[in-house]
Amino acid sequence: MRSDSALFGLDNLPYGVFSPSATPGERRLGVRLGDAVLDAGAAARAFGSPHHALLSAPTLDPLLAAGRAVWSAVRAELREWLSAPAHRETVAPLLRPLSAVRLHLPFTVADYVDFYASEHHAGNVGRIFRPGGPPLTPNWKHLPIGYHGRAGTVRVSGSPVIRPLGQRRPAEGSARPGFGPSERLDIEAEVGFVVGTPSTPGRPVPLTALRDHVFGVCLVNDWSARDIQAWEYVPLGPFLGKSFATSVSAWITPLDALDAAWTAPPERDVEPLPYLDDAGQPPGGLDLRLTVAINGETVAEPPFASMYWTAAQQLAHLTVNGAHLRTGDLFASGTVSGPTAGERGSLLELTWNGERPLELADGPRAFLADGDEVTITAWAPGPDGERIGLGEVSGTVRPAP
């Protein structure tokens, strides 16, 4: 494992929001370099940046709304401030150790949409719940299936996750549903895309316009209560099985840091409709290598490059009906699962619906136990063989009330 300094070098520079330990009520915009956080507002003032107002805001919202040209200009400034030897003395006092700050949800989540874009994940779910039938529903290869989640319960990495109460399917022979703490609490390792520039109501966003709208990427753990979900989801989809918590990384990696990570998505065996057809476009997949750990033990390494539907296709689909984007919209990929058993991004798949528990150091795990800490990390190829780290998303399960 490389050091964090190598994963969060000058070619990365993700954005977040922090409080200094001494003044926990304050919110400042920060940029990560190695194991340090640059106070971006203070730096902008020190260097007389034209973007000092954006960078002095208590959230990323104004920067997100400022648009692509400003994103590039700010990134160029940051690289200059953090690399030019002449600036070293100015910058040094504005860098704080990560250990001396608290990180916050860095932007206001407008709408949260969750997709279902991994063929391996959707296929595994189909094989588990509809054995004998075709693993994918008939629409799956024609559109990136998605649904709206609860924006209000998106929280930053490190926030605890309280095991949800809820109904589950009546036990064999009973007419009454069960009720209580979820017995099948699960994770979903995902990648999220954060919208900066809004779009116009009524105007679909073409898949070539991803980078005009999307500011950056975060890691997402879309915690899921499988027993609640299984009972409630017909016919209107997941609701309480998902809405109790969605964790996101504290750091948003700008798309500009991922230039070397674009890769061709898997070959499409069904021709997409024109608004989803990316043949002839630059590669729309992203080579992000995820790692899922429970209490420090790696349980899966899901490869984002294996996702069938790309972020650009998800964006085009999301808006094809005229729904517009707002600054702060978050859309996540759905569980990232690769073709092999060790690449699955949910316990549902890793334990095959609990039938084959994982053997962890402290015992077997079909689903999550109270006290379990789940951490998702990822890296992407950067320039010259470097690695670009994504901020981790982590959370510990607390018992139901």
Place this chain on the structure above:
Amino acid sequence: MRSDSALFGLDNLPYGVFSPSATPGERRLGVRLGDAVLDAGAAARAFGSPHHALLSAPTLDPLLAAGRAVWSAVRAELREWLSAPAHRETVAPLLRPLSAVRLHLPFTVADYVDFYASEHHAGNVGRIFRPGGPPLTPNWKHLPIGYHGRAGTVRVSGSPVIRPLGQRRPAEGSARPGFGPSERLDIEAEVGFVVGTPSTPGRPVPLTALRDHVFGVCLVNDWSARDIQAWEYVPLGPFLGKSFATSVSAWITPLDALDAAWTAPPERDVEPLPYLDDAGQPPGGLDLRLTVAINGETVAEPPFASMYWTAAQQLAHLTVNGAHLRTGDLFASGTVSGPTAGERGSLLELTWNGERPLELADGPRAFLADGDEVTITAWAPGPDGERIGLGEVSGTVRPAP
């Protein structure tokens, strides 16, 4: 039909946000009385109200967040200002004719949840799409089914609705989905509940606490593209078939105005789990009489009193998993349909999936045509045989781009 003055008297006093025609960029908080709008901020300043800051805001958000005691105090002030003869001269210049203002979306929608709480509606949908099977899914009588919609496309009454583009199921014999403007654009006549006071993360809200959290009620038209929805919704529920537009009335009627409208919900033939059991509670249904008109012709009169699941039950269910409420959360009832054919709140049911078109003055209608204007109105019993009007929700269909 009674005059608007009778429907919007002193016992009603709904809240909205308006711009004076002369200064369209301004936003002011307004209270409706008859066909006039009181400039609430100006009145608060004129009378030296302790709530002048809340009432001078450009949205209802601060008032919503202020909580139940403030809602009651402000309402008492408004009634005093608008009724005492001594105040007449002060108030008169602060009242503007409705025709001289433009109305706006009155609050920031946080999360939007749509329920499915009418047994008649859910049953009709079941009979249409799963003929021969049981009309309700096995979970329906055990929980108020719901899902999250798109908060960003909630818009105020009077906003046009652009016919969405989208995929539909492949035609018989074709492997490729159809694509184009929806051919089955529909309405859903609903009642929405606007959350004021937030709740604590991880703490379910009991069904006795509705009035501690919910500020008021609006009318909702949850526009639906049935062809898009039918193709996309398995397995994760409705998405693009709904997300293009949801219209809400410009006026939010405070729950305090609906004291005389509470009524017992239909008898439950399945005993609800304890967190949903309202036996022994004051009646949780609301006697709101809706009218749906297309181009001025009444096509349905859905009775909200016939809803199986109450707003209090919806709130208790929404939060039972620990999901918290935020100021501005909007939860809608789902289509309001009564037991008889003239009481159905969607064209899907009124025309039985297009098989029996409505005969309107300008021709038959299976689903909505471009140019159709849909208006939903409602009233509730008030004190002493009065009627309390809800603000209308109206929208005109514009052709697809």
